[in-house]
Amino acid sequence: MSVSRTSSSSSSRLSSATRVALAGGIALSSVVLLSGTAFAHVSVQPQGEAAKGGYATVNIKVPNERDNASTVKLEVxxxxxxxxxxVMPQPIPGWKAEVTKSKLSKPLELHGKKINEAVSKVTWTADGSKIGPGQFQQFPLSLGQLPEDADELVLKAIQTYDNKEVVRWIEEAKDGADEPQNPAPVLKLSAASGDHHGGGATAPSASASGDAKSGHDDKAGAHEEKTAAASSSSSDTTARILGVIGILVGIAGVAFGVLAGRRRSA
Known part of the structure; x- marks a missing residue:
């Protein structure tokens, strides 16, 4: 009777463990599938900061979503x-870049000059290369001057495969709505900074550099003195220890000699 109950209990525990493992596997598979879908979109990623009124370098990231075709053209x-x-594209081996400009209805002022046209499109065409299945490619761009009156830039992209299939990443997301099937890449702009050229902190002045160098030398000298003192102290300590050991060895030798002499006398 107890054997039957034990067997039933073990089967129940095994069944529960199996259900938990199955549920965990399904959940993990769902996460992987959803993650793959979320990261399969054409996107734009800034390298560092993309501040309003400044300049920025960005990467247009293009994954290949097809198992039987390769991407051979991208239009942003x-x-x-x-x-x-x-808008300046960085040269990429195996790809040809073409920049298209359009006239502006309202001239743009930049560095005291009025500009009547602006870049409206950049097209990359495969020239000895392509984005194969399971691969992605990044297309770097230098952008500027970024607008001061916008929080983001929507860069609509068109991806073309070598089997003539065209995927239009042009759908804009709406507040409160689900992500569209083919969302357009969006470049988020951060708050304006003091440096409008996208650089880091300004270089220190000559006097500041000299003071810093002098301070560094003083600290280095002090460090060397401390190191030398520590080394000297360490040497003295080692010498003392060796001296004590030598005395102990000498005493042990004398004691051994006396003991040996007594044994011979006996």
Whole structure:
């Protein structure tokens, strides 16, 4: 009777463990699938900061979503309601970049000059390369001057495969709504900073550099003195220890000699 109950209990525990493992596997699979879907979109990622009124370097990240086709063309469109006077693609081996400009209805002023046209599109076409299945490619761009009156820039992209399939990443997300199936890449702009060229902190002045160098030398000298003192102290301590050991060895030798002499006398 007890054997039957034990067997039933073990089966119950095994069944529960199996259900938990199965549920965990399904949950993990769902997470992986959803993650793959979320990261499969064409996106724009700044390298460092993309501040309002400044300049920035960004990467247009293009994953290949097809198992039987390769990406051979990418077109990125720039909004003319917040025009960018300068958009420069970085050369990429195996890809040809073409920059298209359009006339502005309202001239753009940059560095005291009026500009009547701005970049409206950059197109990359495969020229000996491609984005194969299971691969992605980044297309770097230098942008500027970023608008001061916008929180983001929507860069609508069009991806073309070698089987003539075209995917339009042009859908804009709406507040409170689910993410669209083919969302457009969005470049978030941070608050304006003092440095409008996207650089870091300014270099120190010559006097400040000299003072810093002098201070560094003083600290280095003090450090060397401390090191030398520590080394000297360590040497003295070692010498003392060796001296004590030598005395103890000598005493032990004398004692051994006396003891040996007594044994011979006996």
């Amino acid at each position: 469109n720039f909004p003319l309601d917040h025009p960018l006077a300068s």
